[in-house]
Structure formats: C-alpha cells, structure tokens
Amino acid sequence: MDTRQRTDQQRSADQRRRELLEAADRVVLRDGPGASMNAIAAEAGITKPILYRHFGDKGGLYAALAKRHTDALLDSLRAALDAPAARRERVEATLDTYLAAIEARPQVYRFLMHPAEGGAPSDQGFDTGRHSIPLLRRMGEELAEVIEERVDLGPDSRRLARVWGHGIVGMMHAAGDWWLGEQPCARAELVHSLADLLWGRLAVAGDRAGGPGF
Amino acid sequence: MDTRQRTDQQRSADQRRRELLEAADRVVLRDGPGASMNAIAAEAGITKPILYRHFGDKGGLYAALAKRHTDALLDSLRAALDAPAARRERVEATLDTYLAAIEARPQVYRFLMHPAEGGAPSDQGFDTGRHSIPLLRRMGEELAEVIEERVDLGPDSRRLARVWGHGIVGMMHAAGDWWLGEQPCARAELVHSLADLLWGRLAVAGDRAGGPGF
DNA sequence: GACTGCAGTTACCGCAAGTAACATGCTAGC
C-alpha cells in the first residue's frame, strides 16, 4: 500500500498548501502586500518554518498566490476572447472583462500589479515585483497568439502579432490603472473609448482649430 | 548678513544634496534597487543619518532619484512631441525617443519601472514601487494634454483625451518592456508596428483563412 | 518496542531601516 499511502499524504499536503494559500490571501488582502510571513503564519494558525517548507521563501509564496489569481483572470479573458462574435465585439468584451475584474476586486489587482503600496508607511520586505510583470507578459503572449491565429496580417505576422499583443495589453492595463484610481467615468465609456482608439480614430480625427503650427 | 549667509548655506546644502543623489545613482545603477542605505552612504563618503536628514527616509531618496530621471525623460519626450511635423511623424518620433531612452540606459529604466529585480537573490528592503507609477501617470497626463490641445475629438474630448493618453503610454510602456527583454527586432520596426496599431490597422485587417469560426 | 518520516515548535542569526545621543567646526554677537 505504499502508493496508496503516498497519494494520501500527497493529497493532504496539497490540501494543506491550499489552506495556507487561502490564509495568505486573506492576510495579503487585508494588510496589503507588506504582510509579514509571521502574520500569514499566524492567520493560518501555524508558525513560520512551515510556510518556508511549503513555499521555499517569501517570493515562492507570493508567486503561488499570484499564480492563482493570474490563472483565474486569464481564464475569464480567454472566455471573452473566444466568444463567437465580430472582432470589435470580442475586443470590447475582453476589455470589459478585464476592467470588471479589477473593478470588482481592486485589492487583488493591486497585489498583482503594485506589490508595494498598502500597509505601513515604512513598509519593507516584500520581494514581489517579480509577479506583476509575469501577469502582463502572459496576457500579452496569449493575446498575441490569438491575434496571429485569427487576424491576417500578411508577412511578418508573427512579430506584428506579438508587438500588438503586448501593446494592447499594456494599453488596457495602464488605462485601467488610471481609471481605477480616479473613477472618471463608467466602465462602458472607458471600454468604448479604448476600442475607438484601437479602431484608428486617432488617425482620422481632424486637427484642432487653434492648434499651434496647425 | 543674515540673508546672505542663509543663501550660502542653502546653496551648499543643495550642492551636497546633488552630490548625494549622484552617489546614490551610481550605487543603485551598480547594485540594483536593492542597494542599502549603508552602501549609498559609503559611496558618498558619509554615514547613514546624513542621508536621512536630507531625504527623510529611503522612499524619499528613491523618489528624489526617480524624479531626476523622470524629469529628464519627460523633457526629451516633450521635445519629440512638439516637433513641427505631421501627426504620424510626431507619434513615431515620440515612440522612438522613449524606446531609444530605455534602450540606451536599461539600468535606469529598470530602476524607474521595476524597482524589485536586480541585486541579491534574496533581496529585500526596497520600498519603491511608488515611483514607477508616477512616471507612467505623468507621461499619460502630459500626452493627454497634448492630445486634447491638438486633436479635434468632438464633445467629451477631455475624457477621451485622457483615456487615450494613458492608454497610449501604457501601450508604449508594455511593448517597450517586452521588447527590451527579448530584443526581437530593430527599434524602428517596433515603432512602425505600434504606429500601425494606433493607425487602426487592427480594424481593417482581414480574418485569417482557416480561422476557427472567428 | 525500537525505527522512520513528517508536521510543528522555539530560539536563534543576519541584516537593513531608522534613531538617539554624542562630537566637531564655523559664524555671530558681546
């Protein structure tokens, strides 16, 4: 029964890991990303070394935490991206999905993107920052694949698709971040404005009347 | 001679501050953003408390450091943005200026944007992250102003210009970050691809032949 | 019943941020 026992142990270890991650999640979402390992361990009802046995170091824990949320977000984005609809509708749906996600759970978003804000004024000791980029990169790569697969970009399509994938994701991210900071308009308006930008409205807009030079 | 003395002292204090910033610059660019206050003080030939008297805390020092570089970058961007040329040329010139800057001094760029990477594997004790966003935000706001001032966007132009400003800056940033990581093409190609995206090529591209349903 | 392996603990190290209290030199007023 060696294998059977192994699987039992494995299962309980995974279960424990999940519990620890949930505890970490609670603390991080409450105290911000500056949460200490001690605090997380306390929330989980155990002590530090166990966390280290499970996750190696703080970066490992945060990476695991980030991966959970990142995977979840990417799943919803994929769903929006795969919906059977015209291109512009799909783009708008994807933008809206992303923005709805960050609007619904800004704490999670801030953890994923800006690992160094919440918490004490003299916070220290988070070593994330390695995690915000992975999310952006992954989104960029996935979008690039979708673009290359669906849009006819002529020769050099691979490179072009990747540039656009990362560029569009960055646009969405930065606009979303700004929008989340100072809710200047409804989500739908933002979605529309961004889609307009992607649809080339900048190119066809006229010059302003009293513009300097023209 | 009270005022005269005051100004003398003031001048020397400012000078000292500049020297300290240059020393900090050297250390941060050499050791990454995980550089300790002790190391910076040593490089400047003094000890920690003086740094704290000048900058308050580590965040203050890093903010001052970031402001220097941010201001410099914004100056060059403004120059490119103000050049007398057609809109597309200006856009390309601005993109190129930004990308040339991050290509020329990736260390500075990484400090401004990803304050948590270089340095020891178990780095700790940087509390920036408060600085990357300011740069993006400032660029976004400035671009928004330029857009609103020069482009005729009809009613609601203020909101639209800000959305676009932040969105375009984010696009530039994310694409630049990815491009810097894995130099996949020449700078000029990237500039062209991004400008094409902004010029609506995504909207007019056809669907790919064997696409799944689309 | 001794043996192995795993969850868990306490107690510690190292290191960096930040601070208090002490030393030193310069200018100013008497």
Place this chain on the structure above:
DNA sequence: GCTAGCATGTTACTTGCGGTAACTGCAGTC
C-alpha cells in the same frame, strides 16, 4: 578673544523582518 548657536558628522543602538537550525511529538512500520 570667548562663548552661544547651529549645521554637519559620527558611533552605537533599537526594532522588525526574512530565513534557518535544532529540537519535539506523533503517525504508521518492521
């Protein structure tokens, strides 16, 4: 000239965190 004040600098400390070593108790195994 001599002391008062102030800026500049120092040493030596506290606090708090990440990370680890070494010990403890407890399942199941031969």
